Amino acid sequence: MKFKRSKTGPARSTAGDTAVFMILIIVGLFMLLPFVYAIIQSLKPTEEIFAYPPKFFVRNPTFDNYKTLSQLVDSLWIPFGRYFINSAVVTVVGTGANLLFSSMAAFAFAKYNFPGNKWMFSLVVAALLFSGTVTALPQYIIMSGLGLINTLYSLIIPAAATPLGLFLMKNFMVQIPDTVIEAATIDGAGILKIYYRVCMPLVKPAALTLVIFSFQGLWNSTGGSYIYEEAWKLLPTVLNDVASAGIARVGSASAASVLMMLPPCALFIFTQSRIVETMAFSGIKG
Amino acid sequence: MKDNNRLLSRMFKYKECYLLVAPFYIIFSIFVIAPIAIAIFFGFTDFNMLEPPEFIGLSNYLTLFFEDDVFLVAVRNTLIFAVITGPVSYFSCLLFAWLINELPRGLRSVMTFVFYAPSMSGMLYVIWAYIFSGDMYGLLNQILMSFGFVKDPVQWLTNTETMLGCIIIVQIWMSLGTSFLAFIAGLQNVDRSLYEAGAVDGIRNRIQELVYITLPSMGPQLLFSAVMQISAAFSVSSVCMTLAGFPSTDNAALTVATHAYDFGMIRFEMGYACAVTTVLFIAMMAVNKWIQKIISKYADV
Structure with a gap:
């Protein structure tokens, strides 16, 4: 109730x-x-x-700006749908993988005092505090060493394990009372089973929050310095290119940014309603 | 030998934990830790990104602290910036999340959306450039002039006196993102029965409820948001560069992060840029340690 x-x-x-x-x-x-x-x-x-x-x-x-935008987009060399699919794949797969990997690791960090727990976790927090610009070059070297340049993997794989995701999930999971985990252990459940049967349902608000962050980041991602081939470019890059050409396209640029906001907004509204629902039926009992 | 065996057997006992951590940690090590380690190493080298890096010891750091006057300007700006935006946005995130949580269900979702809206689009802050624009199209100038507060358009983003202030406002407006949502989710996690127990124990108003029940049981969220705010407040760069231009007038909007960008991406002195970033990193770690101590005194973490 x-x-x-x-x-x-x-x-x-x-x-x-x-x-x-x-x-x-x-x-x-x-x-x-x-x-x-x-x-x-x-x-x-x-x-x-x-x-x-x-x-x-x-x-x-x-709606002229939107019409102009759609004409501009139709005249592209590569069908526009291609870019949309690129972005959608990166966003959906990256978000899913991030949720899975981050929450799995977070559960182990939050609830089990395995050897290495402390320092491994503090490295994650440290990583959150290292500001980005200068890591771009080493990252590029690693990416190209692994042959990931000009593939969508260059965006999906790093997105699958974000320090932010792990840190967020871990901080919610430590709030699950140890007695809940112990009870499940006594009932004969293994760690993996406790993770997805007991822990995940209890941190749904955090999980949905992570989904929002991850989705938004990836959806707005321009592919950075890893994607140069036209066929693998992402939606924001293409819309920027199209809309930023000349002063007459200022209107189309606004139209593009409004359209880009729609999917994250829709997702946000959906997850928010889910959060309220979940908490109404199963709050964490201390 | 015996210690080793004990460690191994303990590791074996937790073998499933390593399985859970492995996918994350492998990717994290390759794509996050390794680049950071390489960048820190570059800080001790002279590296122009074309020739192989040459080890020069602490010389980058000596130049940084004793010869680079612009760095000191960057440090000053970053400190002003961090000291204002960090706490202001941290507490406003907390305040608004708490106020919104007081609302009935439907309204709560709507208001969460409204407050999160600025974070929805990564680049929407460009709109602020129109609002603060110094020419006749600038919305703020237009309003001020029509009310007669100012006679001539103010050059908000090129005037050294107003620049940092404008960027601070935009940054605060933008920062109601990550921490805000974490607080919202955290507030929904607080055990409801604590409030009923609190009422029995004589909690009389919502402020007492916040101070004695809600906040102490939100320790992990308070900690999470603190780290996120520290990281945002100290490494601000893209907002500065987009709004005030780069370089900004008299370096009035130069921060440590944009200083590093300048050397790394424009002057190709990667070694030096890495040293700048490493100094920033150490400073942020220290602030983080200090803030964590304060929070853990107050709440369970």
Whole structure:
């Protein structure tokens, strides 16, 4: 059963509820502003985008920018669907593998004190703190040494084991009471079975959060410095190329960025509804 | 010998753990640890990316601390930046996640979406360039001028006095991502029966509930977000370069991370760039140690 805290919770006042609501509305509008601005920009005809004085709202909304974008995309040398499939494969496979590998490792790190646990995990945290730019070159050397340049593997394989994913999952798994694991062990379940039968259902909110992070990162990935062959390029690269050519395409660029946002938004809404559902039926019992 | 046997038998007892960790750790070692190790090694070499690296000991580090004046500017900016954005975004993530968690179910999902929206598209912050734009198209200038607050357009992103401030605002706006969602998920993980027990024990309002029940049982999430914020606040680079241009006026938006980018990607002095990054890394590790200590005093981790 859903526990309606804001109505029946023990320590709630109406004044407090109202204050919470007001703060959230005001800040929420601020957060949404650039998001809304992007959508409005994409609906503006070219003369309005460059109108002076600039107006925030659109006067004569039009889908011209989207039409132009689709024409630009149709005239590409390689069918557009190809890029979409490249991005979709990288995103889906990478996210799935990341969820599986990160959560498996996280479970061992969180619940079993095996030799090497401590230092292996602290390396993962250290990796989170090393800032990116200079590792690009060694990464490239390794990629090309393994012959992964110009393949989608160059994006999928590294995405399958992210320090962020492991760190997130581990921090949620340590909250599972040891008694739950012990009870399952006494019932004769092995570590692998406890992992997928007991542990994973209990950390669903974290798992879905990881899916969002991973999906979003990979979907917006441009392929970095690993993909040069036209046939393996990803969606964001191609849309950038198409939309950034010339000032007349500013509108199409906004249209492209709005369209790119749709899949992560859809996924986000879907997972959020799942999170609420899960927690309503099976909270972690301490 | 006996110790070795004991270790081996303990490892054997946990053999399934190694099986669970293996796929992650193999990939992680090859694609994350190895590049970092190589980069740290480059820090002790003179390496222009064309000729093989030449070992020069600590000379990069000596240059960095004693001769590179621009580095000190970068350190100063990074510190200002990190000291403001780190805590502000950490606590606002926590605050908003908590406030949103107070809402009834349907509204909660909507508000989570609204607050997470900035993180939804990786490049959406480019929009801020339009808002802060210094010419007549800039939205902020337009608004300020129409109300008569300023007479001439302000060069938000090229003026050394306003540049860092603008970037800080954008970074904070963007940073309600990873930590925010982790907090949201963490709040949903808190055992509901603790709240009922708390009410019996005389918790009177929601602030007390937050301080005495919610936060102490969210230790792992607090820790997670701290690491993510440290890593974001100290290594900010792409926002700076996109908004303020690169190089920025008088290096007012130069951070340690963009300094490393400058040497690595533009001047091809990879060895030096790696030394800069290594110094940043050590600083971040130290801050992380310190923050972890504070958090573990307060909550179970």
